[in-house]
Amino acid sequence: MSEPSRPPRIHDVARVAGVSVATVSRTMSNPAIVSEATRKAVEDAIAATGYTLNLTARNLRQQQVGGVLALVPNIANPFFSQILAGISTVLRQRGLSLLVMDTTAVGDQPALAVLGPYLNRSRSDGVIVLDGSLDPGLFTRPGCPPVVQACEWIEGLDAPRVLADNVEGGRLAAQHLTGLGHRRILHVTGPAPNTLTASRRQGFLQGLAQAGLPAPGPNDSIRGDFETRSGLDAVPRILAMEPRPTAIFCDNDEMAIGVIHGLSMAGIAVPQQISVMGFDNIEMSGYCLPPLTTVRQYRTRLGRRAAELLLARMQGDDDRQTVMLDVELMERASTAPPPKDA
């Protein structure tokens, strides 16, 4: 019994089963339309030959790819990888594969050159964009597959969006902290040209206004980059402030954890001397010390909704809606009323 040098093709199955290739193809895609006897014969022949479909050939004929591309700023970041998990779940149910492209390392080359070839119907059947810093022009070129934006979004790109209600989240944070009695609240923000940063800021300012606090000046916020390190680095500047804030709202949990770490090293007790809260509710926020008060958003669900929306678009749905997902305040132990002498 000699091992065949190449995998069997549909032609081989047809020969073994004594039918035409068309019949084999039909048996596989729609068993109902072939007779009982041929179906059996074909199935036996498939088993006997060990045949597996060549997807590339099918895709060429059917003008599709069978895969969806996710454009993510950084796969290594759990924030995004959790969204990917949600996307992955939905895609697999439909038999589609997930292609992941990390846009971080694109930086040193023009995005069009690197990303351009991927934004093509012969590369994927649809695209989920998780990176708000990309050029909208990339996605309006002819031949670009249907696009859905998730989490972050690109100004000026007319495509459906799925996002957490970041404005409401910022407002909840302000409401929580002012409700505890804080009046000097510092905002550690994300990077500047970022839609998440902007909406969380907007909601935060709204919340302060609702509590009757004056709009803070430019010195009442410090810019971070969503990394833990930038929270830590903000601490010396926080400690130098006069008067010192009694509460700190960070645009994500990582930075909040960095801030708490820095404050502890400096001997400041959280929340007794300074309250700190975050955003996102990453898993670690429940386990750090003190457990972090934060705004919860559902990232797996966000990924799922994005994938569902994309699937709809791929089937011709032309509705450019924005899906807004609820957020929720998670009250833990890193926030408390301000100290009496503040």
Added chain:
Amino acid sequence: MSEPSRPPRIHDVARVAGVSVATVSRTMSNPAIVSEATRKAVEDAIAATGYTLNLTARNLRQQQVGGVLALVPNIANPFFSQILAGISTVLRQRGLSLLVMDTTAVGDQPALAVLGPYLNRSRSDGVIVLDGSLDPGLFTRPGCPPVVQACEWIEGLDAPRVLADNVEGGRLAAQHLTGLGHRRILHVTGPAPNTLTASRRQGFLQGLAQAGLPAPGPNDSIRGDFETRSGLDAVPRILAMEPRPTAIFCDNDEMAIGVIHGLSMAGIAVPQQISVMGFDNIEMSGYCLPPLTTVRQYRTRLGRRAAELLLARMQGDDDRQTVMLDVELMERASTAPPPKDA
């Protein structure tokens, strides 16, 4: 100027440039072999028509896919997503795309049925397996692309492996804790049929033996599942032990953080009353309180090496080597000598 309903094909470029399709194809793949004049004409025609290559067609003819599949137990886990980031870097340099398949949700269906169709030359040009719990038979079926194992590995699967030196890591942990004077050390392990768990355990026992400690009995370890929660859940059992251990070695950082959290809630001071250490050196381990002593492994590098090895295999290299990456002890503040009265 009417918008063409379908994207231009190579035929259109050929017509505009006044050459044959073969010449256009040659110009794109190997500009050196066409004359200067035709090269110019073709390039102009490509620009004029806005042509982009249909990859599916090329792949069909060239019998390749242009993508590599990564099989990961859980994309959402930062441990794996960081390895993916390393893989992604290498792949992009070669113009290959990364396909990700999450094997967690496969659980409810037979792996062969779900995974089988993906382990096929028409789906990917190569596979990187990060899940040690899969059936080796999946990868020995005819038509399966070249395979490389990374991080975890499958017993009985004859494919190259890239892994951190987990045995040495376990040994370093034992050495560190015994060096501080601990003699009652509890091991919170990973799940049971897992190659990481086994090798860390092996190294840990080696280290204890080297320090002249008797081999611990079955009651000197608690089984976890690598999740933070399982570390937390271990705490009541730890506190019930008599005599109580003075140090705890956890098979990963997440569980160590869970343990520390639980101990703190119970009023036990780390490291003054009990020392705790982890494994992996996730980013958070440097920022939690107290900062975690752990064994560092380089996950991005691991991903890169795995991708490089796979690329070599895809080009016919038949060497089934095992690449072992160094680990390093990161001494931080969660470990200290045992209390005097212990």
Added chain:
DNA sequence: AGCGTTGATGAAACCGATTACATCATCGCG
């Protein structure tokens, strides 16, 4: 001048499936 070599190009086969269309047998019905 004659001839083999080289370089540039075109015609057509090919990759492996799907599917439009043709064919043929069977069946029901008037």
Added chain:
DNA sequence: CGCGATGATGTAATCGGTTTCATCAACGCT
């Protein structure tokens, strides 16, 4: 019995590139 409808199947076109092979001109060499 004849005829259209129906069902099962085969033939061949098709998807959009790459690549083999053939062709032809230009060139160098004896």
